[in-house]
Amino acid sequence: MIDLRALRDDPDAFRRSQQARGGDVELVDVVLAADERRRLAVTAGDALRAESNAASKAIQATSPEERPALIERAKQLKEAVKAAEAEQAAAEEALRAALYALPNLVEPGVPEGGEADSVVLETVGELPTYDFPVRDHVELGQLLGAIDLERGAKVSGARFYFLTGVGALLELALVNLAMQQAVAAGLTPVIAPALVRPEAMEGTGFLGAHAAEVYRIEADDLYLVGTSEVPLAAMHSDEIFDTGALPRRYAGFSSCYRREAGSYGQDTRGIVRVHWFDKVEMFSFCPPEQAAEEHQRLLAWEKQFLGALELPFQVVDIAAGDLGSSASRKYDCEAWFPSQQRFRELTSASNCTTFQARRLGIRCRGADGSPAPVATLNGTLCAIARTIACLLEFHQRADGSVHVPEALQPHLGREVLTPV
Numbered sequence: 001m002i003d004l005r006a007l008r009d010d011p012d013a014f015r016r017s018q019q020a021r022g023g024d025v026e027l028v029d030v031v032l033a034a035d036e037r038r039r040l041a042v043t044a045g046d047a048l049r050a051e052s053n054a055a056s057k058a059i060q061a062t063s064p065e066e067r068p069a070l071i072e073r074a075k076q077l078k079e080a081v082k083a084a085e086a087e088q089a090a091a092e093e094a095l096r097a098a099l100y101a102l103p104n105l106v107e108p109g110v111p112e113g114g115e116a117d118s119v120v121l122e123t124v125g126e127l128p129t130y131d132f133p134v135r136d137h138v139e140l141g142q143l144l145g146a147i148d149l150e151r152g153a154k155v156s157g158a159r160f161y162f163l164t165g166v167g168a169l170l171e172l173a174l175v176n177l178a179m180q181q182a183v184a185a186g187l188t189p190v191i192a193p194a195l196v197r198p199e200a201m202e203g204t205g206f207l208g209a210h211a212a213e214v215y216r217i218e219a220d221d222l223y224l225v226g227t228s229e230v231p232l233a234a235m236h237s238d239e240i241f242d243t244g245a246l247p248r249r250y251a252g253f254s255s256c257y258r259r260e261a262g263s264y265g266q267d268t269r270g271i272v273r274v275h276w277f278d279k280v281e282m283f284s285f286c287p288p289e290q291a292a293e294e295h296q297r298l299l300a301w302e303k304q305f306l307g308a309l310e311l312p313f314q315v316v317d318i319a320a321g322d323l324g325s326s327a328s329r330k331y332d333c334e335a336w337f338p339s340q341q342r343f344r345e346l347t348s349a350s351n352c353t354t355f356q357a358r359r360l361g362i363r364c365r366g367a368d369g370s371p372a373p374v375a376t377l378n379g380t381l382c383a384i385a386r387t388i389a390c391l392l393e394f395h396q397r398a399d400g401s402v403h404v405p406e407a408l409q410p411h412l413g414r415e416v417l418t419p420v
Contacts, residue, residue, distance in 0.1 A: 001099050001358040007031060017106040020320035022114060027102045034098040038091040045084040052077035100208065103325040104355040107292075110329050114321040118332075124303065125312030127336055132398035136339035137389035138270045141167060143400040145420040146392070147271060158268070159260060159275045163388070166417050170391070171278065171384050173411035175253060178280040178382040180411075181305055182251035187282060192228040192235075192252040197221070200234035203360040205326035205352075215257050228252035229378040232283035233356050240371050241364040247286035247294060251381060254279065270389055272337075272344065277385040284377045287364065288354055291375035295351040298379035299331050302347040305381055308407035311335045311394055314343050326352045335390045346387055349379035392417075 007014055011028050018025045055074040062070055111119050141147025146167030152160040163171055179189050201207050201223045206214060215224040225231060232252045241248065256279050267273035282301065286294045299315070306313050318330040327350040334343035354373035357363070363371035395403040402417040409415055 001355060002031075002102055002105060003354065003358070004031075004035060004099065006105070008035070014102070014105060017320070018103070020106050020110065020112040021103060021323065022321040023103060027098070031095070031098040031102055034091070034095040038088070038095045041084065041088040041091040045081070045088050048077060048081045048084050052081050100202070100359075103323075104205075104328050104353060106320045106323065107329040107351065110323070111317055111319040112321075113319045115319065117319040118322060119317045119319075121315045121317050121331070123312070123314040124307070125310075125336075127312055128338060128394065130338065130396075130398075134338045134393070135396060135400065136270065137272075137392040140392040140396055140400065140402065141271075143419040144392070144402065144417050146170065146388075146417070149270070156275075159273065161271050161274065161385075165420070166412075166414075167388065169412060170388055170417075173408050174382050174384055174387060175278070175280060176411045177308065177408055178305060179251060179253070181301070181308070182280070182282065182381060185249075185301055187249045187251040190228075190232065190235075190250045190252040192225075192231040192254040194225050194228075194231075194255045194257065195220075195222045196225055196230055196234060198223065200230055200237070200360075201225075203237065204230045204233045204356050205324060205359070206230060208325050210324065213259050215259060224257035225254060226256050226258045227279065227378070227380075228254035228256070228281040229283060232281065232378075233362075233376055234360060236285065236362050237360040239362060241285065241362075241374065243365045243367065243369075246364055246374065247284050247290065249282065249284045252281050252283060254281070256383075271385040272389050274385055277383060279383045280381040282349075282379040282381050285357075285362065285364075285374045286377070288373070288375040291351050291353055291377060294375070294377050295329065295331070295349060298349040298377055299333075302333050302349060302379055302381060306333055306335060306346065308405065309387070309391060310405040310407075311346075311390060313346065318348075324350070326350070326355050328353045328355070336394060337390055338393050338396075344386070344390070346383060346390060347380040350377065352376045352378070 011032060014028045015025050018028060055077050059067060059070050059074060111117050145165040148162040148164050152162050183189060198221060213226060232250050257276050260273060260275060282298055284294050313333050313335040316332045316334055318332055323330055330348055330350040332345045333347040335346045337344050353375050356376045357373040362374050364374050365371050392402050400419040404412055404415050
């Protein structure tokens, strides 16, 4: 939820933000009109309550002849107060709905436009050359006995899979390496629930434009998360951090579920775009004035992890139209997939400023003791399935074996994955 006071002070900034996103600029005026309606309703309600209280008190002091007229007037005022309170409640709900429809304010400098307008900031590492026909991760996974797509589809349907043998061990090794790095950096490891209540999903901004992506368990009114960002953010909902308790950083592991609505025909082969995968996600609560610096810190940890996996990658400043509703700015790290001859997203880091914290009621006491919303940030450290796909392809050898990056070898117990 955006800062309503900031919107009142500079509505044009929010109009420019919406324009950069390719969104509906009129949403800004909808919020302003709803805010004005609520403020008028509050003023009218307060005035009527004051008049009603005065009329009730006056009844006791008036003469018997005048009392019936005052009693009738007092009754009318009480009814008017009830109507005013109903109007105020309706106005507050309308304002809430308008606020929840307006995305976060885009950070200055974010590229305008859609996916094609994102900007590559840097490229790290060298692209490989192979003197043999390149296999994709599906073929390599079959040779290694690591990925079973056929049985995954038999059991659960399209875009599901089994990781078997070294595939399963590779997932565990990646999780251990990611958590080892996170703990060394001072993050607290968390095993997060994959089912959350509606308020957690709504509070993090995933029931707006992303609602079609979310699986819902209707019988229990619970949602399957698409990222542990959701439970990690909601973990401190309606809490106030003590002064000096920030930043608070977590590395959460959870299974993630996405309907992939609207992706028909995209990445239908393999485990790059699937309905279920596991992930290690970083999450940070920090003072708003430190959010930009914290964003760079999360990005640096992602780059460190990809470097440990010996993968070339590029860092992309995501265009405003491709940001989620909660993000003010997002950087993606895209690694090289040899079979596709292109970079694909492996990690992303988003600065959500105070947008999620305002929805979830997460605050921190300032130096003067008064509470104010914190900033929240999230960053993927390792999306397991897609990372496995990239690792197999990039580190493949002519005989179908796969080199294991040095940093991963202690966690996997081998230097090479060999065909079965």
